[in-house]
Amino acid sequence: MLFDWGYFVSLFSMPAFWRASLTVIELSALSWALGLAIGLPLALGKMSTYRLLRVPIGLYVWFFRSVPLLVLVVFVYNLPQIFPATGVVLSSPFYSGLVALVVTEAAYMTEIHRGGLLAVPKGQREAAHALGLRYLGIQRLIVLPQALRVSAPTLINEYITVVKLTSIISVISLTELLMVGQRLYTQNFMIMETLAAVAIYYVGIVTVFGGLLERLERRLEVGTRTPGTLDEHRLAALRASLPRPPAVSSEARNTGQPDALRLNQVRKRYGSHEVLKGIDLKVATGEVISVIGPSGSGKTTLIRALNGLEPIDVGEVVLFGESFITAGERHGGRFQQGILEVGMVFQSFNLFAHLSVVDNLTLAPRYHARLDATQRRQQALALLDKVGMLAHAEKYPHQLSGGQQQRVAIARALAMAPKIMLFDEPTSALDPERVSEVLEVIRALAEEGMTMVIVTHEMAFAMSISDRILFMEDGEIHLDAPPMKIRSGEIDPRISAFIGPAAVSSGGST
Numbered sequence: 001m002l003f004d005w006g007y008f009v010s011l012f013s014m015p016a017f018w019r020a021s022l023t024v025i026e027l028s029a030l031s032w033a034l035g036l037a038i039g040l041p042l043a044l045g046k047m048s049t050y051r052l053l054r055v056p057i058g059l060y061v062w063f064f065r066s067v068p069l070l071v072l073v074v075f076v077y078n079l080p081q082i083f084p085a086t087g088v089v090l091s092s093p094f095y096s097g098l099v100a101l102v103v104t105e106a107a108y109m110t111e112i113h114r115g116g117l118l119a120v121p122k123g124q125r126e127a128a129h130a131l132g133l134r135y136l137g138i139q140r141l142i143v144l145p146q147a148l149r150v151s152a153p154t155l156i157n158e159y160i161t162v163v164k165l166t167s168i169i170s171v172i173s174l175t176e177l178l179m180v181g182q183r184l185y186t187q188n189f190m191i192m193e194t195l196a197a198v199a200i201y202y203v204g205i206v207t208v209f210g211g212l213l214e215r216l217e218r219r220l221e222v223g224t225r226t227p228g229t230l231d232e233h234r235l236a237a238l239r240a241s242l243p244r245p246p247a248v249s250s251e252a253r254n255t256g257q258p259d260a261l262r263l264n265q266v267r268k269r270y271g272s273h274e275v276l277k278g279i280d281l282k283v284a285t286g287e288v289i290s291v292i293g294p295s296g297s298g299k300t301t302l303i304r305a306l307n308g309l310e311p312i313d314v315g316e317v318v319l320f321g322e323s324f325i326t327a328g329e330r331h332g333g334r335f336q337q338g339i340l341e342v343g344m345v346f347q348s349f350n351l352f353a354h355l356s357v358v359d360n361l362t363l364a365p366r367y368h369a370r371l372d373a374t375q376r377r378q379q380a381l382a383l384l385d386k387v388g389m390l391a392h393a394e395k396y397p398h399q400l401s402g403g404q405q406q407r408v409a410i411a412r413a414l415a416m417a418p419k420i421m422l423f424d425e426p427t428s429a430l431d432p433e434r435v436s437e438v439l440e441v442i443r444a445l446a447e448e449g450m451t452m453v454i455v456t457h458e459m460a461f462a463m464s465i466s467d468r469i470l471f472m473e474d475g476e477i478h479l480d481a482p483p484m485k486i487r488s489g490e491i492d493p494r495i496s497a498f499i500g501p502a503a504v505s506s507g508g509s510t
């Protein structure tokens with residue numbers, strides 16, 4: 001039997017096929033978009049620490065990924081037999097098909113989104129938290145934009161799957177493409193020509209809409225964006241238009257003001273391992289404290305406890321004379337206000353990878369509705385200038401070296417005008433030749449009078465910049481002394497050896 005090309009071609013001008021194509025487009029787009037929207041909160045719920053959310057969502061995903069779509073479609077279409085009230089909607093094959101597809105797609109999308117959400121580094125959530133963003137703000141501004149980019153190729157693939165799955169809805173007599181074709185070939189027996197045309201209609205829909213989504217994906221991809229460095233001429237013009245960066249908000253020390261920070265008997269354990277064993281500490285306004293000690297002694301845990309990134313089990317953190325964090329309590333108005341007064345810089349920078357350098361700086365002020373958009377940008381540029389990064393303002397984090405990223409991270413923390421800066425091993429992830437550029441920025445802040453607590457392994461730097469050095473070991477502070485006392489040799493020789501003779505005798509150089 002020959003292939004009837006004339007008949008085959010005539011099928012592309014048949015209104016019934018075009019109407020059916022429209023049905024397929026509507027059904028697939030709606031199912032995909034609703035599945036995508038519903039899958040997102042389900043994925044967040046499935047990752048939640050609350051069992052009451054996690055378990056039912058897990059069961060939903062397991063069940064609806066296991067049930068064949070065909071079975072579900074027929075079941076939903078016949079639901080009015082049990083619940084007559086549902087007939088208002090479900091007697092329509094389109095809406096029955098839509099419900100079945102959405103229920104199935106939401107289960108698949110939950111897992112796709114979960115993959116995207118897991119791909120966003122935890123450090124970025126912590127950086128956002130340290131900038132005072134709350135859960136929903138962190139999800140909306142940091143996590144979801146990046147998670148969606150990660151899962152975009154799989155989401156687009158899922159759209160193509162949905163387009164093809166709409167053919168199953170023909171089982172309940174929806175006049176989609178396959179149904180129109182079936183009606184034709186049962187009358188004229190031109191099976192091959194009709195099915196070939198049906199296939200081409202599907203291919204056309206997938207090509208057009210899948211292609212559009214892929215274009216959108218490419219536009220959203222930041223990894224391919226490579227804005228350049230500003231040249232000297234533009235840099236000079238920009239610099240001339242900038243305001244002075246905000247001054248460090250520190251009052252003169254020893255003026256009878258309460259301590260900037262005070263820790264009262266802070267304890268923290270992980271399981272049976274007590275990592276902080278009743279830490280008492282006072283940091284006066286304008287003071288620079290360096291925390292040193294062997295690996296695993298609790299330095300990072302201590303500094304993370306100072307801004308609530310790590311909950312404490314016992315004790316209290318007091319900020320400028322007011323209770324800030326107590327055991328088991330890291331929320332409420334005082335905590336949210338306090339967190340804005342404490343800036344944090346992380347070992348691994350934790351810049352927001354989907355935002356340009358300048359947008360990294362404006363994000364938190366925008367979230368907290370500080371200044372207007374122009375002022376925020378001007379302030380951000382001024383801070384970038386202060387850390388020597390103005391020429392790179394429009395770049396993305398992936399375009400920067402480690403030292404440059406860390407300088408941006410410092411400027412980002414400063415954008416919220418904190419009264420205290422915490423540094424958690426700010427140079428540990430850097431190549432040796434990049435260390436000094438970051439240390440110089442920290443030194444400049446110290447000279448301006450910023451109150452700072454710095455966890456560091458840079459002994460000479462700590463000795464040169466600090467008012468006091470804390471030596472931690474096994475969750476306790478074994479030494480709290482000014483560098484002068486360390487240099488005078490009045491301390492435990494073991495600690496002196498840890499600091500190293502070169503650093504002890506250096507008296508200043510880094």
Ligand SMILES: Nc1ncnc2c1ncn2[C@@H]1O[C@H](COP(=O)(O)OP(=O)(O)OP(=O)(O)O)[C@@H](O)[C@H]1O
Nearest residue numbers: 270273275293294295296297298299300301302425
């Ligand atoms: N989330 C966690 N769960 C369990 N144990 C942890 C956790 N975080 C830290 N610890 C443990 O607490 C102890 C102190 O860790 P911490 O990171 O505070 O030490 P550190 O002095 O900063 O070390 P380093 O200089 O190597 O960074 C270590 O024994 C570590 O294994």
